[in-house]
Structure formats: structure tokens, C-alpha cells
Amino acid sequence: MAAVPAEMGAGEWGRARVVVERWRHVLAVPRPNLYRAERERRGAGRELRGMPPMAAAIGAPEAQDMVPAEGNHSCSSSVQSTPEIEKKYVHRVYDAIAPHFSATRFAKWPKVAGFLNSLRPGSIVLDVGCGNGKYLGFNPDCLFIGCDISPPLIEICAGRGHEVLVADAVNLSYRNDFGDAAISIAVLHHLSTDDRRRKAIEELIRVVRRGGLVLITVWARDQEDKSLLNKWTPLCEKYNEEWVEQSSPPVRSQSGTLLESIAETDEDTGVMKQTDDRLKKFHDGVEDKIIDFSNSKTDENEKNQQEYFVPWHLPFHRAEIGAASAALENGFAKKDEKKGTVVYNRYYHVFVEGELQRWSILTQQLYIHMKKLTSFPFCFYLLVSGIKNATIVDQFYDKSNWCIVLEKL
């Protein structure tokens, strides 16, 4: 690995930031953890950053971001429980916008089409997070089974004659080794923790046979049109506790200031342009808050920022608008009078270069038992035993998405 510069100064998105991220990935330098509150609650140990097992055993990540383990490291149930942010800003939103969303999902992505067409005739293909079923039946020589967490989207698929079910990507109800291939197209970026994203990849590998292929695509933080990045609505750490820990009932929004956005320019990136203003208000479903970007931490936060709300504009004339009135009432959605739409926010964790590979490399660690090393001032763990082997057979960046193809060994 070539020497890399230490800290790139504040500036525009570009190759430099990607390099910094790659450096961080290799040396396992922890990045600021936006989920500190959640980690402390769980007492989680250090997560590996793609290091081989022995290196991980002897490596000593900086204590900066370490949290001492509190007794047993046991969150196998929590990884499959849906966090509040996903319930509010993924599940409910897609349920509310399903027909409109489906109407905009028709273009077939060439890379996905190519993957599906390369499969052996007679293959069983599992589309996990199939949405409106855009890819179901794409290759007529294969048999497709789709699943999604959104019942309204699944009903749209069923209405088109597809074989579908309602299921959770983090806890698939398929038995092991059944599929010949699996695809997860623009799904994992809606999962809000590293553990859940990794679990979803493990599930995809589990449900295909040995030699089966898995295609995963996710939104990239590094968009092809880099200027758009500045206009996403970032979620900042100080609001983390509120929308992760939120348990009180939603409060009606007091502010009249609205997000200014235009309609999605590209259905596959869904990037929204925001008003070019240093002070931005965003809607978190509880009350409006102001993110002040004028302080010195701004550029540092931006470099590490991977959590965003991306708005969806539902035009007033759509039939789904009827259900939107309840959402408006409790502050879950907002009106954009200028655009004539109701605005919902969708949660995204956008991926950096190497992030998909990081979780995939971890799955190659065969039957290594969990070890707790107490001779260091902090504790960390090697990967859990029993994870099936998978190897990366392809990886690429396409249309602002990071993509990976895995083969189950």
C-alpha cells in the first residue's frame, strides 16, 4: 500500500477523501463513531476493519474510540430488532409512498441486468429487498422469489404475478443453501448499524448454495456528481441520541421553514438538491433543529459523514396523499408548498470505498472462536465462529453505487 498523506485539509469532496478513507480502513484507525450512545449501551468491543485474524489479535487500535466491554458481549437479538430510525424513516416511509415509488422504478440497471443474464438457466434467484419487483422475472430462464419489509410494495409485486413474501433482510426465513443466486439492490444502505449491515450480508450468503453468487449494490457517499454531496441533509451526532433513543411521542413541528428541494433527478441516486445555505433545518420527526455548520468541526464532520436523510416528494395529486394527512398531523412529514408535495425523509447510511469489502472479508474468517483479550487496556473480539465462507469475485463502482459480487465457498 502506497504512503498516504496524513490529513487532507478541509475542501471539496474528491479523490483525497477517498484516499483518507482507504488509509483509515487499512490501519484500522477508528473513525468518529456516530453511534457512541448505542455502543456504550451495548458495551460493544472494537469492530475489525478488514484486518486478517492474526493481525487483529496483535493489532492495537487507538484507545480514542474504545469502549470497555461490560461483561458479556451479547447482542445477537438486538442486531435483528429493527431500530427506531429504520421503523420511522425506512419502513413507514416506503409503506406510505409505495405506489408512487413503484411508478418511478422501472429502468433496469445494466450491471444488474448483466449479472442476472449471466446466471445458469434454471437458477433460483432470491431478490432480497425487491421493492416493486423491478428485477423479478428479468431473466426468463430463472425462477425469482422476492421479499421486502414493505407489505404495500410486496402487494404491487404480487399483483404483477411474482412469487413474493414479506420478510426482513436481516433475518431471512429461507432455509440454508437453497438459492442459486441472490441480489440486494439498494437495500443495505437503509440499515442503520454496522452489525445489521454485516448480518444482512451473512444472510445473503447463508441462503445461497455453495458456488452461489450474491450481488450487492449500495449508494456511495462519493457521488459521480460531487457537487450534489454538499446538498444532502446530514445527520449529526448530537441528534443521534434523540432519533435512536427516541421513545417519547412525536411533537408537532413548530417551525414554518421547509426543506427546499427539487424532484429527484436520478431515480437510482435519489439525490436531492437543497438550498445553498450554511444554516440548514431538517426534520427528524419530532421537532425542527438547526444544524450550525459555521463552527470548526464542520469539515471534520463532513469527511466522516455517512448518515443522511434523503427526502421523497409525494405530489399532492397522488392518491397516497390521503394517508399523508396523518403523517403531516404528527409531524412525520412536511408540506412543500412550492413544489406541491408532501416530503418524507428516508434514512441512508451511504457507503465509502472498501466498506462492502470490509464486511465481506470478515466473513472469510472460518470458525474462529470469539476471544476476549484482557491483557490490553481495552477489549476486542475476533469474528464469531460459524460464518460461512465467501469470496469476492467482482467489485466495482457504477452510477454512484458501490457494488460487490460474492461467491459462497
Add this chain to the structure above:
Amino acid sequence: MRLLTHNMLASNVRGATTGYPLTLEVTKWCTKEVELNADFIRGLLPKIDWRALVAATRALGLPELLPEDQPPEEEIFAEGAADVEGSAIRRIHHALLEVHVQEGSLVCPDTSRCFPINKGIPNMMLHEDEV
């Protein structure tokens, strides 16, 4: 829901040992003809749990459709088998791909948890206390 799908579904409720096979309870079902692709059926068979498939056909009230034991390979791979009315491969094709369960439920054999099937769609989502 086709019986092919039923054959691959398992209960993932916390506390289930295997969660497989799910017991099929049917209140409404139909058949939709689809062209037989013999090679496809032959390729599918190694994946299929025969007992679960037979149990599902019994639940539909089709006890005569499939034998208790999986037919021998010679019968499945025989030349022209697909053209014979009532041949094993045609029956398997019918069971796996032409039968559609529209209303009913899938019951976990370990926990008795019921997963509903409505409008042909199974809902396998678990509640908070089941994961």
C-alpha cells in the same frame, strides 16, 4: 405462494430449533397452468425436501398427487417422461409451480407461531419479542 416457496421457508422465531418444515394450513387455493420445463424440474429436485412437499400436498387435500417416497431418478430422467400424462415429472411440476396457496397460514413446528398467508403472500416478519 407456490409449494416451491413453501419448501424453502423456515421459521426464524427465537427458540425454534429447526423451524422446518412449516405446517401448511390452507383455506383458499387455486391452480394456474404454466408450461413444463422438464430440465428445470430435474434441476430443482436435489434442493427439494420431498417429505415437506408431500405434506404440503396432503394439506391441500391432494393425497394422490405425489407418492410418499421420491420417485427414482430413472423415472424422472427417462426419455419422453415429460410427455406422458400423469408422469412423475408432470406431477412434481404441478405441485411445485402450478398450485398457489391464496389464504392460509404457515405454522412453526417448534413454537407453533403462525405466519399468515394473505392474497398469496406469506408474511414472515417477526414481532419485537420474537427476534
